[in-house]
Amino acid sequence: MTREEDIRKAVEVLRKGGVILYPTDTVWGIGCDATNAEAVKRVYEIKQRDDSKALICLVDSDARLQRYVRNVPEVAWQLIDSLKESDCRPTTLILDGAINLAPNLIADDGSIGMRITQEPFSKELCYRFQKALVSTSANISGEPAAQNYCDIDPRIVEAVDYVCWSRRQEHKPHQPSSIIRLRENGEVAVIRK
Numbered sequence: 587m588t589r590e591e592d593i594r595k596a597v598e599v600l601r602k603g604g605v606i607l608y609p610t611d612t613v614w615g616i617g618c619d620a621t622n623a624e625a626v627k628r629v630y631e632i633k634q635r636d637d638s639k640a641l642i643c644l645v646d647s648d649a650r651l652q653r654y655v656r657n658v659p660e661v662a663w664q665l666i667d668s669l670k671e672s673d674c675r676p677t678t679l680i681l682d683g684a685i686n687l688a689p690n691l692i693a694d695d696g697s698i699g700m701r702i703t704q705e706p707f708s709k710e711l712c713y714r715f716q717k718a719l720v721s722t723s724a725n726i727s728g729e730p731a732a733q734n735y736c737d738i739d740p741r742i743v744e745a746v747d748y749v750c751w752s753r754r755q756e757h758k759p760h761q762p763s764s765i766i767r768l769r770e771n772g773e774v775a776v777i778r779k
Contacts, residue, residue, distance in 0.1 A: 604747035611705035620718035642699035646712035656683030
């Protein structure tokens, strides 16, 4: 299967409210339409995770990020620009004022974790889907994140509607993103280095 066909099939499943397994800019992820509450609920069920723990979203661009956060603080744009220019680890930003997303995706304080992916497959997938994509590590809650496709628990593979073909043969170390909390008042906190 070509990358093009893989992305087309994944987008088709996402548009129907399905859940996919896909390679990201960090570890393998379980994904769905971030605006579809039923799909988000299924992701929590597949992970066997309490829905009080918020999930992160991937987007392909600055413009798409702005569709889901009421006011992106200036410090976030500075950080995003510096991340694009450097070769550092992918970084998820937790931002206040989440909008236009499934309610069960947003934390109790109204924040959301967002990451602009630069990895070619996930970036193209987000671009073609034209919406934010849930991206949570492909593991049962409490177990180690799946760095490569071969690390994914068979229960997860069986529970999703589509498993992407791209990068399945890969065997190299991957790690979850760094996480930085940026408040509207300018307060910055590193959650995960």
